[in-house]
Amino acid sequence: MPILTPAPGLLGARPTRRYAMHAVFPAPADHVVHDGLSDLPTAGPWRLSSADPALAEVERTVRALFEPHLGRRLLPVGSASPGVEIRLELDASVPARRRTRGVAPDGAPSPADEVYAVSVREERVLCRGRTPAGVFRAATTALQLIALAEPHETLAPQEFTDAPHYAWRGLLLDTARRFIPVAEMHRLIDLAALYKINVLHLHLTDNEGWRIEIPSVPALTAGSAGGGFYTVGEYRALQEYAASRHIVVVPEIDLPGHCASLRAALPGLPPAPAPPGLAGRFPYTPPLDLADPGTRELVRSILADVCALTDGPFVHIGGDEALGITEQGFATALNEVRAMVRRLGKRPVAWQESSRAGIGPQDIAQFWVDPGMMDLPGSEEELAQRPDLAGAGFTGEFLAALKRFFAPSAEDAQRVLDGGGMLLLSPQSHLYLDRRYAQEVAPSERAEQAAGLGFPSYRPRSVEYIAGWDPRSHALPEERIAGVEATLFSENLRNFEELTTLLLPRLASLASTAWSGGPEPWQEHRQALGRHSRLWRDRGLAFFPATDVDWS
Known part of the structure; x- marks a missing residue:
């Protein structure tokens, strides 16, 4: 969840951390803010990177998702210009903060591993996951952190760790x-x-x-x-x-x-x-x-x-x-x-x-x-109080038939x-x-x-x-x-x-x-x-x- 803080001298006092706690959707299960460290400016420019060939497709897709939000603040592939790094990494040690339940939509015998972690420091945003899917989920969290901030705002040093409840x-x-x-x-x-x-x-x-x-x-x-x-x-x-x-x-x-x-x-x-x-x-x-x-x-x-x-x-x-x-x-x-x-x-x-x-x-x-859930009137009097149904042509006989059917x-x-x-x-x-x-x-x-x-x-x-x-x-x-x-x-x-x-x-x-x-x-x-x-x-x-x- 983003902690947005204004750059010194621009907007005055820092907003309360409670105010911005839930701006990341879905809200992560585990969130820690590190006091005493420098904030990260969101003005950019931003450099998206990964050294792992297994994340090449994730990096391409994440770049495409970021572009409508960052525009020219996102450096093109191969640019030599300096920028704040958004780093994608596979890391088997990312802890699970929630047990994932339900049916895995990819057909796997157990739910897919979507565990992710995002770390914000003064020099970069690090997106980690046990699998490419987890890294991708981390990157969408980082996208919200950066895109929901004004360019003149900063992000507090913080960490998120999460996994889905339902697969x-x-x-x-x-x-x-x-x-x-x-x-x-x-x-x-x-x-x-x-x-x-x-x-x-x-x-x-x-x-x-x-x-x-x-x-x-x-x-x-x-x-x-x-x-x-x-x-x-x-x-x-x-x-x-x-x-x-x-x-x-x-x-x-x-x-x-x-x-x-x-x-x-x-x-x-x-x-x-x-x-x-x-x-x-x-x-x-x-x-x-x-x-x-x-x-x-x-x-x-x-x-x-x-x-x-x-x-x-x-x-x-x-x-x-x-x-x-x-x-x-x-x-x-x-x-x-x-x-x-x-x-x-x-x-x-x-x-x-x-x-x-x-x-x-x-x-x-x-x-x-x-x-x-059908929420159907039980009498002509109740039907008269539902202009949404009466206007759609519902009659008492039709409503009775619907009730029998459902x-x-x-x-x-x-x-x-x-x-x-x-x-x-x-x-x-x-x-x-x-x-x-x-x-x-x-x-x-x-x-x-x-x-x-x-x-x-x-x-x-x-x-x-x-x-x-x-x-x-x-x-x-x-x-x-x-x-x-x-x-x-x-x-x-x-x-x-x-x-x-x-x-x-x-x-x-x-x-x-x-x-x-x-x-x-x-x-x-x-x-x-x-x-x-x-x-x-x-x-x-x-x-x-x-x-x-x-x-x-």
């Missing part, structure tokens, strides 16, 4: 409803890397679009030129870009529901058997019938290509909101798809509803909802625990960042944006509410939590600016919680969070200036 710290981006071009995706990956996120979950298929080229089934993207999709080459390159920032890509092919785009590209596939009495009552796209040999072979071809193209060990198979399929049909579909992915050499991840098809110790279920979610988490599986935490109540900002924290000039940006049926919330989420509040056994993943579905997003406005500032708070295992005290957190607007402006990223954050 899986993810961000889901919905490219199906709004395609995210590669250049925009690079900017989002860089943002995620700054906050030590290490999983990029790509929601590639849904009713609205199919966004990845499948060589064996070209019809799936034949009509997507206007909406966009990732070619084989673009998808491979995107994974390489993420990997250089120590981020694993997890693709999602959503099955057996959410399949309207697949059905439009390949008409004639038989519908899954539907529960009696459902036809004609509510509009829905029939889920896929995996008991049908033709459908089963089609899905196998799709997954074979996706698994072959994916570098990481995980493939997400969806399994959510399969409206219009019998319990037996759903169980058949999920078990067939799980088995396919395993035979293809990958480990399946699915939404929590997959637990209703049975679940075992090797399964990961992404927990996103329970009846309480009632089984009350038991999903327990089903996962009983079956020996792991839970990836993405509770809609806090980690769904398509939720609108509350009007009470919207500046007057942003009131209209707050009212219109986000999914209309979610109750709007303050930044403080989102930042206060605690993984421990779900009362789950710690050893059964795979990790934490924020999501951003793009039902009504029109452009990149709206996307980052929903992400920021909330993503920084949730990334900090995922790393440290719990939220920070709000009064300290809101001050530190406000300082980070400097980073976002440097990178040209729009954010929402909620009034409950201290932007001063």
Whole structure:
């Protein structure tokens, strides 16, 4: 955490150390300030260096991340000019200040070693880690230390040592409803890397679009030129870009529901058997019938290509909101798809509803909802008090149907625990960042944006509410939590600016919680969070200036 002190004679007295204690996100577990030593000026110029060939790629990537913030203060490669050194080093002796838990997104049998240490002295900033990943995490901490300071300020001599609480710290981006071009995706990956996120979950298929080229089934993207999709080459390159920032890509092919785009590209596939009495009552796209040999072979071809193209060990198979399929049909579909992915050499991840098809110790279920999180009115009077729902066309009959549909979610988490599986935490109540900002924290000039940006049926919330989420509040056994993943579905997003406005500032708070295992005290957190607007402006990223954050 940075201790920013003004150069002598410029700004007067040194600010209290408490004021700047939490400006580094995620907040390190161990922080020591060394009194009696000279401060380090941040004006630069800065020289990035490493003598270890094993860190050559880390050094290139760190330089690219630093450039938007330091500009000409960062000396070019090979420059002979003197400068303050940012040194990258591998060091097996860096101590772990936290035990890392959960599932390693790189598929390792134990969580990856991301332990890091940063040391600030009067002549340099030293970034150390046991592994290249740890050195990279140290460098993102150093970036925040330097970039959040004014050029005329100085850094106190200090040391940080830290390791993540959760090994899986993810961000889901919905490219199906709004395609995210590669250049925009690079900017989002860089943002995620700054906050030590290490999983990029790509929601590639849904009713609205199919966004990845499948060589064996070209019809799936034949009509997507206007909406966009990732070619084989673009998808491979995107994974390489993420990997250089120590981020694993997890693709999602959503099955057996959410399949309207697949059905439009390949008409004639038989519908899954539907529960009696459902036809004609509510509009829905029939889920896929995996008991049908033709459908089963089609899905196998799709997954074979996706698994072959994916570098990481995980493939997400969806399994959510399969409206219009019998319990037996759903169980058949999920078990067939799980088995396919395993035979293809990958480990399946699915939404929590997959637990209703049975679940075992090797399964990961992404927990996103329970009846309480749906936050639905129980009467016409309560509906009248929810203009967000009434304005979206919700009726009493539709709300009752929704409650019946989501009632089984009350038991999903327990089903996962009983079956020996792991839970990836993405509770809609806090980690769904398509939720609108509350009007009470919207500046007057942003009131209209707050009212219109986000999914209309979610109750709007303050930044403080989102930042206060605690993984421990779900009362789950710690050893059964795979990790934490924020999501951003793009039902009504029109452009990149709206996307980052929903992400920021909330993503920084949730990334900090995922790393440290719990939220920070709000009064300290809101001050530190406000300082980070400097980073976002440097990178040209729009954010929402909620009034409950201290932007001063």
